[in-house]
Amino acid sequence: MKIERRAPTNLFRQERKWRLRDHIRIATVAKYAVLTLAGFLLFRAGQAHALAERGYEALGGEVFALFLPIFYWMISRIIRDALGIKGKKT
Secondary structure (H helix, E strand, O other): OOOOOOOOOOOOOOOOOOOOHHOOOOHHHHHHHHHHHHHHHHHHHHHHHHHHHHHHOOOOHHHHHHHHHHHHHHHHHHHHHHHOOOOOOO
């Protein structure tokens, strides 16, 4: 009788070297960075306009400009689903 010893393996877990940059394109990161910057600039412009109109500092609807990247993602997903477009994830 021959007894073999081998390293214990877990059948449910496979080791993979997962890297973020292999799964997310640089263009996508740049697009959302630009959307974030645009949202911030729109927020600041809206805040200045609201201050001039109200006469006091308060936060109102201009805060939603900060959610511009999220709105873009949600609307693009809805349009893609409605048109049935299947393609690369962004």
